[in-house]
Amino acid sequence: MGCLPGEEISVEQKAPLGDPVSVNIAGYVLSLRINEADQIIVSVID
8 A cells, every 4th residue: 555656645634733644545545644744746737
């Protein structure tokens, strides 16, 4: 289970203190710590 290049990703929830965050990717919700989420490179597609 992981994030692959080209997958769309969206932030679903953020914990009150900011860690962890829940992201929706490839049809499932994945909880990540902030230091893990920092490793995801995002580009905006118009």
